[in-house]
């Protein structure tokens with residue numbers, strides 16, 4: 425099949441594209457290659473995809489309305505996996521407008537492309553951050569998510585609402601994927617594991633927020649990619665019996681579905697750091713800091729719906745995943 429993958433030079437987009445290509449699919453990947461983090465890392469990921477004859481890369485901004493419309497018109501895509509976005513909770517405190525362009529206008533341009541080109545299935549990245557002030561754990565897609573605590577989270581919730589509207593109005597099957605703190609080889613330099621590893625190897629202190637008293641459902645990248653590749657074949661169906669009063673917010677009378685993709689085994693930040701110390705053979709010098717605005721205390725995914733749909737749920741243990749990340753980091757940066 426022919427796929428459009430957005431954010432293809434990004435952490436998750438790269439892994440998903442590689443899997444699709446290895447499975448024999450055709451992939452057109454777009455990315456604007458912005459410098460939110462080291463562009464060399466994005467280019468190095470693309471270098472691994474370019475040798476596939478079934479891969480085409482186009483440098484394009486999601487907010488470029490005409491560019492995206494032309495891409496869809498000429499592309500002949502059967503499925504779209506939309507992973508391009510401005511990510512990061514903390515960056516959204518200081519740079520809110522970037523999120524409006526990439527995540528709101530960008531998402532709308534993708535929806536319009538799907539609407540006018542009869543796309544068979546749109547899968548798009550949402551985030552565990554939509555659970556915001558929710559306290560009931562584990563987080564379930566049956567819970568309401570109306571109280572985000574960062575603009576980033578609000579744009580992800582907005583993406584789910586916009587997608588529902590397009591599923592309802594135009595019958596486009598859409599699947600929203602709430603990822604829980606993804607980590608692993610080729611990961612993001614703005615995320616904790618990458619920052620800690622760099623600092624610890626350099627002999628610098630690491631910043632530990634909320635004195636390490638946070639729990640995260642860290643999810644290994646291969647598990648995320650596996651779930652996405654399985655889900656692209658699970659096309660949401662409209663449920664005529666669904667009602668707002670009795671149905672789950674994760675489904676609808678429209679062909680619309682939301683899943684959590686998380687490990688369901690949250691670990692404390694201190695245990696995560698301990699696993700990294702072990703993998704690196706270095707004890708971290710910890711700079712204990714208060715909670716950051718926009719952060720949440722705990723995340724934990726209820727993956728019952730995901731498992732029922734694809735008979736798979738993430739389960740890589742953090743010590744295994746961190747060891748694989750450290751191996752990749754040492755070899756990529758020659759340290």
Ligand SMILES: NC(=O)c1ccc[n+]([C@@H]2O[C@H](COP(=O)([O-])OP(=O)(O)OC[C@H]3O[C@@H](n4cnc5c(N)ncnc54)[C@H](O)[C@@H]3O)[C@@H](O)[C@H]2O)c1
Pocket residue numbers: 430431432433434435436437454455456457458466484485486487506507508509510511512525526530549550551552602603604605606607612
């Ligand atoms: N990594 C995580 O832990 C995590 C958790 C929850 C949700 N997500 C979501 O998953 C998706 C992928 O995240 P990731 O970790 O791979 O991030 P990433 O930043 O590595 O990848 C996103 C890619 O999108 C590109 N991009 C950004 N703005 C763009 C624009 N306006 N036009 C074109 N391309 C643009 C970037 O250059 C980047 O290569 C994002 O939607 C993110 O919000 C990620």
